[in-house]
Amino acid sequence: MSDRIRLSIDGRELTVEPPLSLLQAATADGTPLTSNVGCMGQGVCGACRCLVRREGEREVSTVLACETSAENGMQVSFIDYFTPHRPHVYDIAGITDSWRIADAVRDVFPEADHCRHCGGCDRACPKGLEVQRGVALAAAGNLAGAADIFDQCVMCNLCTLACPEHIWPNHLGLMVRRAVTALGLRPSDLIARLAEIERGQQPIDFSGRDDHDAAAGAARKG
Numbered sequence: 001m002s003d004r005i006r007l008s009i010d011g012r013e014l015t016v017e018p019p020l021s022l023l024q025a026a027t028a029d030g031t032p033l034t035s036n037v038g039c040m041g042q043g044v045c046g047a048c049r050c051l052v053r054r055e056g057e058r059e060v061s062t063v064l065a066c067e068t069s070a071e072n073g074m075q076v077s078f079i080d081y082f083t084p085h086r087p088h089v090y091d092i093a094g095i096t097d098s099w100r101i102a103d104a105v106r107d108v109f110p111e112a113d114h115c116r117h118c119g120g121c122d123r124a125c126p127k128g129l130e131v132q133r134g135v136a137l138a139a140a141g142n143l144a145g146a147a148d149i150f151d152q153c154v155m156c157n158l159c160t161l162a163c164p165e166h167i168w169p170n171h172l173g174l175m176v177r178r179a180v181t182a183l184g185l186r187p188s189d190l191i192a193r194l195a196e197i198e199r200g201q202q203p204i205d206f207s208g209r210d211d212h213d214a215a216a217g218a219a220r221k222g
């Protein structure tokens, strides 16, 4: 068929019929996906990170395979998971003083002060996040601003792979998000829901939605 395209994925020459994502194209010849996939194409797990060179281009870019369309002449290589050479250990529940939160983050991620502003993390990020700015805000103690930037991070680790200063930007961002959330007010509807459960109202009942709603209504009246 004339509209079929050819591309190479991890050294396999494939002929597929678009439209397909790279993740779908990787299985088009019946090869099972045993790694580099988590959320099955929802774009939220970051596991399908890969390197891509498009036909006629010299540049190699980093993308998520489930969010990138297969194109004729593409060369694709999935990136394996890697283990941290130095785990970052912290206890969010132990950070109870919001005045000390910036120091707590700096203690765990001292490398954040050494950003050389090379932009490698920004270029690597398949979500288009301002990673470098997030690192700078965290290092400057503006944790709410940093948490906002990393809010859409899918932990693909591509920024960490790209960072020459071993800052681990996404892991820094994750700690910041956790700390800011732990020290902030919980959503009021969640607080109310937990209080209801503790009082025995609105029991969690998976036997049937209608029954559950009826029971919840009766409990509220009671």
Ligand code: SF4
Binding pocket: 046, 124, 125, 126, 127, 128, 129, 131, 152, 153, 154, 155, 156, 157, 158, 159, 160, 169, 170
């Ligand atoms: S910030 Fe880093 S880990 Fe998060 S999506 Fe961007 S590249 Fe991936």
Ligand code: SF4
Binding pocket: 114, 115, 116, 117, 118, 119, 120, 121, 122, 131, 132, 135, 159, 162, 163, 164, 165, 166, 167, 169
């Ligand atoms: S890759 Fe590392 S050193 Fe370069 S801008 Fe990003 S955080 Fe800074």
Ligand code: FES
Binding pocket: 036, 037, 038, 039, 040, 041, 042, 043, 044, 045, 046, 047, 048, 064, 065, 066, 067, 154
């Ligand atoms: S499979 Fe989860 S982000 Fe692509």
